[in-house]
Amino acid sequence: MQDRQKRILELLDNSGVRLHALLARLTLCEHTTGDLMQELFIKLGSSSAFDKARDPLAYACRTAINLALDWRRRRKIAFQQWDENFLPVGDHPSALDHAIRSEEFQQTLDAIAKLSELARSVIVMRYIEQQSYDEIARHLGKKPQHLRSVSAKALAQMRKLLTKEKNLVSNE
Amino acid sequence: MSELNEKELLNRLEAISQLAPAPSAVARDLQRVRQTINQPTRTRPVREQNIWRIIMKTKLTKIAAVLIIAAGIVAVSSLFIKTSSTIAFADVVKPILNARTAILDIHIGSGKNQPVIHDEIMGSRIRRTVSNVQGTDTIIDLEQMKILALTHAEKTAVYVNLDGLGNLQNYLELLRDTVARMQDKAEYQVENRGLQQIEGKDYIVFVAESEKETITIWADPKTALPVRIEQKTPNMQIACDNLQFDIPLDESLFSMEVPDGYVIQAAGGIDFKKSSESDFIETLRIWAQIIEDGQFPDSINLEDIVKIGPKFDQGLKRANLTKQQETEIALRWGQGLVFIRFFKGQGKWHYAGKGVTLGDSQTPIFWYQPKDSPTWRVIYGDLRVEDVAPENLPQ
Numbered sequence: 001m002q003d004r005q006k007r008i009l010e011l012l013d014n015s016g017v018r019l020h021a022l023l024a025r026l027t028l029c030e031h032t033t034g035d036l037m038q039e040l041f042i043k044l045g046s047s048s049a050f051d052k053a054r055d056p057l058a059y060a061c062r063t064a065i066n067l068a069l070d071w072r073r074r075r076k077i078a079f080q081q082w083d084e085n086f087l088p089v090g091d092h093p094s095a096l097d098h099a100i101r102s103e104e105f106q107q108t109l110d111a112i113a114k115l116s117e118l119a120r121s122v123i124v125m126r127y128i129e130q131q132s133y134d135e136i137a138r139h140l141g142k143k144p145q146h147l148r149s150v151s152a153k154a155l156a157q158m159r160k161l162l163t164k165e166k167n168l169v170s171n172e
Numbered sequence: 173m174s175e176l177n178e179k180e181l182l183n184r185l186e187a188i189s190q191l192a193p194a195p196s197a198v199a200r201d202l203q204r205v206r207q208t209i210n211q212p213t214r215t216r217p218v219r220e221q222n223i224w225r226i227i228m229k230t231k232l233t234k235i236a237a238v239l240i241i242a243a244g245i246v247a248v249s250s251l252f253i254k255t256s257s258t259i260a261f262a263d264v265v266k267p268i269l270n271a272r273t274a275i276l277d278i279h280i281g282s283g284k285n286q287p288v289i290h291d292e293i294m295g296s297r298i299r300r301t302v303s304n305v306q307g308t309d310t311i312i313d314l315e316q317m318k319i320l321a322l323t324h325a326e327k328t329a330v331y332v333n334l335d336g337l338g339n340l341q342n343y344l345e346l347l348r349d350t351v352a353r354m355q356d357k358a359e360y361q362v363e364n365r366g367l368q369q370i371e372g373k374d375y376i377v378f379v380a381e382s383e384k385e386t387i388t389i390w391a392d393p394k395t396a397l398p399v400r401i402e403q404k405t406p407n408m409q410i411a412c413d414n415l416q417f418d419i420p421l422d423e424s425l426f427s428m429e430v431p432d433g434y435v436i437q438a439a440g441g442i443d444f445k446k447s448s449e450s451d452f453i454e455t456l457r458i459w460a461q462i463i464e465d466g467q468f469p470d471s472i473n474l475e476d477i478v479k480i481g482p483k484f485d486q487g488l489k490r491a492n493l494t495k496q497q498e499t500e501i502a503l504r505w506g507q508g509l510v511f512i513r514f515f516k517g518q519g520k521w522h523y524a525g526k527g528v529t530l531g532d533s534q535t536p537i538f539w540y541q542p543k544d545s546p547t548w549r550v551i552y553g554d555l556r557v558e559d560v561a562p563e564n565l566p567q
Contacts, residue, residue: 005209008209009206009209009210012202012205012206012209016202016205017198017202020193020198020201020202021192021193021198024191024192024193024197025188025189025191028191030193030194030197033193033197033201034197034200034201034204037201037202037204037205038201038204038205038208041205041208041209042208045209101187104184105184105187105188105191108181108184108185108188109188123185127182127185127186127189128185128188128189129189130189155178155181155182158181159175159176159177159178159181160175162176162181163175163176
């Protein structure tokens with residue numbers, strides 16, 4: 001078995017579930033998650049950069065984030081509910097709650113997709129993956145302090161984007 | 173203007189972080205990735221036989237059908253489209269993706285009296301009959317890249333090797349790749365067109381579009397089960413109806429073993445890896461000279477190839493050839509079709525041979541742009557080829 005294939009299988013065994021959850025949270029769509037999961041591992045399988053990555057999981061996470069957010073930017077549908085299969089554990093909202101939350105989640109993720117590559121990685125790792133700044137710093141090879149600053153600016157940018165969205169909706 | 177406060181934004185992000193896919197979806201997707209990673213290099217038995225010697229022993233009217241059976245797999249399978257643009261649309265395509273078995277009728281082209289391809293599907297195997305090829309069943313094994321053609325009246329069986337059709341995938345893999353291909357297009361979008369009636373019954377209609385490809389699905393608004401799918405590309409129109417999913421099918425009908433009492437016939441070969449312009453020119457020559465009695469065909473689209481069997485037979489009779497010569501001609505004609513069926517140039521090819529006589533040196537009948545070439549190749553009615561700059565292409 002080739003080294004790369006072995007590495008990829010190890011990654012799948014050890015972190016497949018986590019990568020799948022990451023894609024699921026960023027796409028909110030079961031079918032797309034499956035497709036992107038496949039695409040992610042095909043991509044890693046043909047990537048020499050993956051061979052050289054000191055932290056294969058961090059590399060895979062960054063690739064997954066880029067894949068999911070690229071998909072999100074390409075989408076033309078303005079509103080999409082998340083799949084029923086992606087409900088939070090123990091949460092059983094009404095249909096209306098579900099629709100409202102869906103829209104909010106989609107808008108929030110769309111706003112992340114509009115950030116710079118570094119900013120979106122930080123936001124996703126910090127708030128969706130819920131990693132500490134120290135962990136993120138190790139994965140991205142940056143200083144935690146710098147990442148805090150990136151995160152603060154990114155949140156401010158997202159608030160502006162989402163406020164614009166909110167006002168557009170309320171003016172309709 | 174009331175600005176979204178940070179707390180609300182952080183609440184949303186936290187809520188997203190709590191979302192979790194269904195365990196069954198996780199298991200299924202991980203398994204799918206594992207299968208892809210572990211996919212072994214396919215090995216093929218030494219005694220595999222090739223497609224074209226089929227015609228040594230079977231009727232020449234079956235040539236077209238056999239070719240389409242082989243070359244049509246991708247087109248037919250790509251009918252099964254799913255996308256995730258709306259949850260309702262996802263519901264509609266879910267049965268297609270999750271089906272263990274399926275039955276459907278495929279119509280290639282838009283004209284009346286088109287032959288109907290009837291497929292019964294079980295996993296990676298398809299049992300196919302074509303309405304204008306009586307008495308022949310074909311079992312296609314996408315896993316082994318092999319076809320078993322059974323002619324019941326003569327009790328003959330022929331194995332056909334699909335070696336060279338390297339991009340053939342099993343049924344579900346192909347579905348997913350088609351989706352990914354459509355979603356990758358910037359223009360990709362899905363539209364819910366509401367209810368439409370077919371034979372007095374209401375169906376919900378979705379249209380998925382990307383670039384020049386359009387997929388339309390009619391589904392039962394109550395069960396979300398698709399009943400009809402149409403696929404349109406610049407060169408092809410395919411409709412698929414009478415869809416049924418997860419109905420019990422007899423596994424033995426999908427066996428690649430030759431049934432008792434059937435005699436295995438030798439087969440010959442078409443090389444699906446060989447896709448050359450010169451082979452295609454030879455196909456055009458045979459088409460005009462033998463099949464169309466000196467004229468180029470009106471169209472060389474898949475829908476017309478499906479119907480060509482009887483006409484080919486008549487042409488061969490007119491030509492008064494020996495069986496051996498007929499076989500060689502059919503073989504050469506089929507080999508050239510690989511060029512258009514698995515086109516490797518840039519963009520799409522153009523055909524304008526309708527009404528043109530073989531030998532007409534003034535009229536361009538076919539043009540295409542080879543990959544990475546600044547110029548186009550233009551084939552004229554006398555079958556000479558010229559390199560032509562884009563600005564000088566036929567209008």
